[in-house]
Amino acid sequence: xEHTTEYKDLVNQNQDFLPGISIDCVIFGFHENQxxxxxxxxxxxxxxxxPGGFIYKEESLDEAANRILDHRTGIEDTYLEQFYIFGDxxxxxxEEHRWIMQKNGIDLPSDHFLFNRHITVGYYALVDFxxxxxxxxxxxEESGWFDIYDLPETIAFDHRDILTKALNSLRxxxxxxxxxxxxxxxxxxxxxxxxxxxxILNKKLLRANFQRKMLSLGILERLDKKWGGGAHKxxxxxxxxxxxxxxxxxxxxxxx
Amino acid sequence: xEHTTEYKDLVNQNQDFLPGISIDCVIFGFHENQxxxxxxxxxxxxxxxxPGGFIYKEESLDEAANRILDHRTGIEDTYLEQFYIFGDxxxxxxEEHRWIMQKNGIDLPSDHFLFNRHITVGYYALVDFxxxxxxxxxxxEESGWFDIYDLPETIAFDHRDILTKALNSLRxxxxxxxxxxxxxxxxxxxxxxxxxxxxILNKKLLRANFQRKMLSLGILERLDKKWGGGAHKxxxxxxxxxxxxxxxxxxxxxxx
Numbered sequence: 191x192e193h194t195t196e197y198k199d200l201v202n203q204n205q206d207f208l209p210g211i212s213i214d215c216v217i218f219g220f221h222e223n224q225x226x227x228x229x230x231x232x233x234x235x236x237x238x239x240x241p242g243g244f245i246y247k248e249e250s251l252d253e254a255a256n257r258i259l260d261h262r263t264g265i266e267d268t269y270l271e272q273f274y275i276f277g278d279x280x281x282x283x284x285e286e287h288r289w290i291m292q293k294n295g296i297d298l299p300s301d302h303f304l305f306n307r308h309i310t311v312g313y314y315a316l317v318d319f320x321x322x323x324x325x326x327x328x329x330x331e332e333s334g335w336f337d338i339y340d341l342p343e344t345i346a347f348d349h350r351d352i353l354t355k356a357l358n359s360l361r362x363x364x365x366x367x368x369x370x371x372x373x374x375x376x377x378x379x380x381x382x383x384x385x386x387x388x389x390i391l392n393k394k395l396l397r398a399n400f401q402r403k404m405l406s407l408g409i410l411e412r413l414d415k416k417w418g419g420g421a422h423k424x425x426x427x428x429x430x431x432x433x434x435x436x437x438x439x440x441x442x443x444x445x446x
Numbered sequence: 447x448e449h450t451t452e453y454k455d456l457v458n459q460n461q462d463f464l465p466g467i468s469i470d471c472v473i474f475g476f477h478e479n480q481x482x483x484x485x486x487x488x489x490x491x492x493x494x495x496x497p498g499g500f501i502y503k504e505e506s507l508d509e510a511a512n513r514i515l516d517h518r519t520g521i522e523d524t525y526l527e528q529f530y531i532f533g534d535x536x537x538x539x540x541e542e543h544r545w546i547m548q549k550n551g552i553d554l555p556s557d558h559f560l561f562n563r564h565i566t567v568g569y570y571a572l573v574d575f576x577x578x579x580x581x582x583x584x585x586x587e588e589s590g591w592f593d594i595y596d597l598p599e600t601i602a603f604d605h606r607d608i609l610t611k612a613l614n615s616l617r618x619x620x621x622x623x624x625x626x627x628x629x630x631x632x633x634x635x636x637x638x639x640x641x642x643x644x645x646i647l648n649k650k651l652l653r654a655n656f657q658r659k660m661l662s663l664g665i666l667e668r669l670d671k672k673w674g675g676g677a678h679k680x681x682x683x684x685x686x687x688x689x690x691x692x693x694x695x696x697x698x699x700x701x702x
Binding site for chain 2: 208209210211220224225245247248249250251252254272274275277278279307309311339361386389391392
């Protein structure tokens with residue numbers, strides 16, 4: 191067990207950490223048709239957790255996330271991206287945490303900063319499984335890859351929830367996200383919708399292409415024509431159809 | 447000016463706030479072909495900012511975000527979603543902040559917690575512009591809607607960066623996000639790619655549909671056949687083509 195500066199900082203309640211905030215890293219790899227995540231096991235327990243840690247006061251979040259992942263697992267130069275911040279006041283049971291530390295011969299007072307409420311920033315990375323060779327660190331006796339659908343029974347704190355959220359974020363990467371329709375009124379013309387897209391993208395779009403592509407998504411319901419001066423020139427009104435949108439999500443199209 | 451409990455907490459360095467963390471809200475509305483954001487102006491200055499505040503120790507992040515937005519602007523029951531956490535150690539200049547407070551007759555000591563480093567969680571909402579009637583609050587003399595492409599000259603702290611990031615997040619909603627290809631090796635068969643999708647989605651997909659839909663995205667380059675026992679049965683290898691992917695992004699397809 192290597193007692194580094196950071197480890198001493200932790201035990202000595204060093205004031206160089208930013209208070210109230212931590213980082214946890216979900217590392218995804220894909221191997222033999224399994225989506226794997228990297229977990230570490232606390233020494234002298236059967237409890238697994240995500241690689242995580244604290245932020246020095248002069249560090250940016252991204253710097254801290256990379257330092258923590260490197261220190262805990264030896265994984266360097268991986269592109270980590272934040273995916274969610276977990277802010278439930280009860281997300282960590284301080285007694286569970288204290289018990290884990292005690293099992294490793296580290297007896298901290300119950301008012302130690304480690305047991306305060308911490309908001310944690312979830313970072314994730316998608317890595318080439320074959321290039322990663324994790325090592326273990328500090329009070330963790332081993333680290334290893336686990337099938338996301340076959341995780342160890344006991345996972346510390348709210349880390350199972352963090353893993354679930356990370357998986358959901360990964361699934362969203364597969365889909366169109368159509369939340370921009372929340373910006374529109376209940377019904378709208380194609381021109382109004384195009385205007386929304388043009389405004390968000392800050393560029394002009396070709397009218398015919400926009401209409402064709404948008405209709406091809408199969409997420410709009412065409413209604414009556416909008417009343418105007420000359421009926422033959424009135425544009426159709428459309429409504430966003432959330433049921434069609436769900437059915438036409440990219441990840442649902444393979445099952446037709 | 448209404449001096450509420452929260453306001454007193456702020457001035458009195460009340461320990462009921464979670465240390466080191468704040469929330470800022472970007473409220474998007476769409477009106478007359480403009481993408482608008484809601485900003486508030488600090489009293490006795492020409493400095494605008496996002497509606498923001500601190501988190502009580504017993505609150506979840508989402509609860510705090512909704513309370514802050516309601517208190518600052520009167521906007522209730524809006525679905526706020528976090529989009530990014532801003533963690534640059536230098537994101538706020540404490541002197542700028544202190545000067546703004548002084549301009550409003552609030553003279554805080556320079557070691558007041560308000561001037562410590564705070565990480566801030568960015569929340570955004572897409573709202574129906576016509577239903578929102580913001581009011582002002584505390585040391586803010588007015589609040590109002592601004593065209594995202596025509597913002598006031600002086601925006602406090604890093605709030606211009608936060609607005610930029612929020613706009614970029616909104617643009618991402620328009621696109622497929624194709625980062626999952628980072629999980630694959632350089633070259634792969636269609637079967638291997640399908641397996642990745644099946645694993646992430648945790649369901650079986652139809653082989654013919656998957657291949658057709660995936661090829662229709664126009665983001666894969668077909669290479670030679672993979673060497674196998676019987677050449678006539680060998681599957682093709684594919685490579686992800688990031689240039690094609692960029693050109694075929696949904697938001698770029700309207701310009702063909």
